[in-house]
Amino acid sequence: MLLGVFTSLYDIIRISGSDKPTVDTRVFQLHYKWTRLLLFVFCIIVSLNSLIGKPIACTGTAEARLQEVMQTYCWITGTFTYEKYFRDNQIGASQLTKVGVGPGHPEHDEKKHITYYQWVPIVLFLQGVLFYVPHWIWKMFEDHRIRHLIEGMVEARMEEKKRRQRQALVVRYLVDSKGTNEWYAYQYVFCEILNFANVILNLVLTDKLLGGDFFTLGTRLIKYDPEDPTSVDPSHYTFPKQTKCTFQYFGASGTVSTIDSICILPINIFNEKLYAMLWFWFVLLGLVTGLNLLWRLAMIASPVLRVWVLQTKDHTHDVGNMSVVTNVVNGISFSDFFFVWIFTKNLNGLVLFDFLREYSAGVAEDLAPKRRPRLYPTLPHAMQLQSLDSPGGHSSSAQDFELRKPLTPCDDTDPVYSSVLPAKRRQ
Structure with missing residues (x-):
């Protein structure tokens, strides 16, 4: 079964050989060959990490049965961080455990919801298909x-x-x-x-997926100074590894109980690096194509x-x-x-x-x-x-x-042709 899956994946991401005639340019090939390959490989990496690894881990209850239900709930509904812990730079405060996470009021404090990680593999696959569409259209035209x-x-x-x-x-x-x-x-x-x-469309699509943080991701990463204690890594804001999740359930007496859970997102370790590479690739590809x-x-x-x-x-x-x-x-x-x-x-x-x-x-x-x-x-x-x-x-x-005359003169009398003959042949 696994062999069949990987064979199908290979058929999707493989690059055509050099035995076919060339009907386009290298810039055109950057889109339907290498960008498509890059996106499909990223899709496979994220998908395998979600299926084989543990994409989310939440804590907040000692009951094993309830713990599993809570983690599933937080994965499906999404987690969040508090905006104030990014703006006010309260890193190091006793009540703060991580950038973006800390005590907050559920109604008065602004939240940043993290829900994109469920859609990343699907969007990456669709983006790979989008980069193949112009090539497919050209093949129909070229015939x-x-x-x-x-x-x-x-x-x-x-x-x-x-x-x-x-x-x-x-x-x-x-x-x-x-x-x-x-x-x-x-x-x-x-x-x-x-x-x-297509490049512009994919930039916009990715920016929407990441909540409006993708357009400036690369420039923020370039400007970030890890030696400055007052600066926050842009990856922590867009791809937080530690978030919060509020889980409510009915207790033994029928009353509503609330668990304010802390969740770890190992999946974002891959997401932050993949999208950083995609930002620089899309920008370079857009410049070259333009x-x-x-x-x-x-x-x-x-x-x-x-x-x-x-x-x-x-x-x-x-x-x-x-x-x-x-x-x-x-x-x-x-x-x-x-x-x-x-x-x-x-x-x-x-x-x-x-x-x-x-x-x-x-x-x-x-x-x-x-x-x-x-x-x-x-x-x-x-x-x-x-x-x-x-x-x-x-x-x-x-x-x-x-x-009218042979294309390869035997007597080498054609002055135009003889100008490109190898010296050894003219001797």
Whole structure:
């Protein structure tokens, strides 16, 4: 039974392997991979501590039967602390046993009720699901378009001729689909906006859960000086380890008896550390996501940045390839550029360089005054690409796109290509 439970937990929190094509950025992955993993792990830690450990222990009666009932009652209804013992700084007074706990009037003294610990595992799980939602939406929008192009094109130990034939088919599709990728790019930007809104939503949700103490938790922890005897640890206020609980029951004579109980909350030892880490993580994640959105807007507005983005990929940063990248960017819109950029994230080395050269030539041909009429393209998939390898296999799309010259020149006479060849190969 336990094996089945942990297997299900693993399926929830596991991170997908690197064998799948990349269709997003590292900032996007921070949300649905690492933040989701962090929240699910925290959820499991708190849940196991509540199920296996003893989350609450109360004292106030000598009767064992009544003691168990009282602890259950205090766990269900919640406990409280007195605000005055935080404000007046009465630490060390003879009547005070702990920060926030001491004698008080049940009606006149302001109380701070502690009830969130019952909801922490559920909220952490829901937050993990929330951080996965934008990725799920993007997968619905993306619909495996990149995977269909990549799976049949990128294989280990593929012959050069076969690779060029498959690449020709992919390039022809990308050229023919020019101007049809508007929704693809802006749907991704929409999901990035959802990621940013998700961080803000989770900050607000956590703040509500903790009674309005989460927004300033990190700054209060930074400002706290443990050497100052007059300062109170912010963790004691938000996550008290010792609280009070008032339990009433009928005595033997039928009169109402009241027990003013002191309760220990070991569960808050974990809660204070988990939420301190979450505060810094959410703030950092919000800053990174916000800056990434600004970068995306700048990329939309500036073709120069798009050129720079493609030139930073492996061999494409060489000076000899600057004209190729510039031709690609100047010949297409941001939406088409974005689709090509996501596609090139799955390529590297000379394969990437060859693809950019061939795609640049295809874009130039498409922009020519006497280009042939273009129909709405059909996305090639892995089976179509692999069908080129079969005896006599061919593709109408591959025939439409003539291979003007080899993508890997044997004589190394291409000055642009030779600028990125390894020195050993040129010798």
